[in-house]
Amino acid sequence: MDQPTVGILHPGSMGAAVAACAATNAASIVWCEAGRSPASAARAAQFGLTAVATLPELADRSDIVISLCPPAAAEDVARDVAGHGFAGVYVEANAINPERAARIAGVLEPTATVVDGGVVGSPPVRGKTPTLYLSGPTAATTQVEKLFVGTAVRTKTLGIEVGQASALKLAYASFQKTSRVLVALAIGLAREHGVDQELIEVASRRGGSYLSEPEYIAKTAVRAWRWGPELEEAADMLAAAGLPPEMLRAAASTLARWNDAKDARELTLADALNRLVQP
Template sequence: MGAPVAACAATNAAAVLWCEAGRSPASAARAQQFGLTPVAALRDLLDRSDIVISLCPPAAAEDLARDVAEHGFAGVYVEANAVNPERMVRIAELLKPVAAVVDGGVVGSPPVRGKTPTLYLSGPVAATAQIEALFAGTAVQTKTLGREVGKASALKLSYASFQKTSRVLVALAVGMAREHGVDQELVEIAARRTDSYLAEPEYIAKTAARAWRWGPELEEAADTLAAAGLPPEMLRAAASTLARWNDTKDGELTLTDALDRLAQP
């Protein structure tokens, strides 16, 4: 994601730099492919930059921010990694008040071959406006959610929790079906429905009302996975989540009631 996003920034920036210290040959090849300008050390990059965009594996995000803070960077720092809101706040505290910190979350595929991801932003008004201007007219769309640091990260992880877990669930479902020779039939059933469950939040209340019987069904499915040598933990976790609604058996709940009971069983 980092290199093609940086290449989009080059449309409106005087230069887009990347630090080659400690990076792999593959990273160097991507940077070269997208026309980024290399610098030898992080200090060189920070001394020459008004804006820093951090796009790296989440586990490295806090350490990178700490390194940037130690150099006294005083520009706009965009923390665009998939970190949770609490970690986002910690990162902001590392860099403030010297730097202006913008919370960012990229939703969508890398901006290549016609793809147009959205970079969601939250933070100081002047700083988010700079990032909007940086990507204006490029394949990276921007949308500002407000001034509160943590909003963009929360949105990113809310979407990722559904999207990525759904892909894993597909692997488990197809794996289970293949073990019993019915994988093609499973795909045919699924092909009859193309809507995303994520676009149907009103169904959460119906899910809660059915939890008392859906949970045991998923436990049975988990046992089937285990018998096939496939990992059952995800379905057991789903059954455990459904158990929070067990006392609403076939009840009439609103969406708000269902979500409240989920959060505070």
């Protein structure tokens, strides 16, 4: 198919921006407005996505469905799509562990073809160029790659096994997100003793240290509602591999102190640290 119709579940900040990039090579991009918030509708309109009334309509019209939703909802979303007889390519692009990705493949196949996906990077807006890693059947991953040719979303196929893309995404997230949590704790601790600026200056003399980017603490707090569940997924993956999961579970627990900071775009560094001290 030269120009497929693509369904996006759901148009969050990442999903809407990724879908808008796919529109470059798609006939149309559709999303299901049933049960979605006014904020989702506004994002969909901003990115030029076409609303359909129901999930059955989306499943019927779409050649490719991309699932980008909170990790906890990934399996329920897949079951809903499978229940409506979707028979195209289903891109499971959520931050979930490989075991869950395989379960989702079991729910949708053989009626649909499942491609495992993982987005590494920020939403593709304002010059950002995330990479969508893929794994699964070659013909299907090739279709997904073609969707993003010439767009801000780069693609890379890792292999034919569902779960490989999810594993890479969570392995990276386990480092990157836990590192940001450690920065918040280190600077919060230093602040209690009046030496936080000195700590930041020490870090700035050591190239590449996240400690030299304290402004990112507020951004971490705003994203905590998403990052915590991702780290729980990564902890489950560690446990399944016989590796200790406790560090990531502790980081997820720390992030939970910021859950009420969701969408608090004006949050300052001081505000974020205060919320961490007084959840």
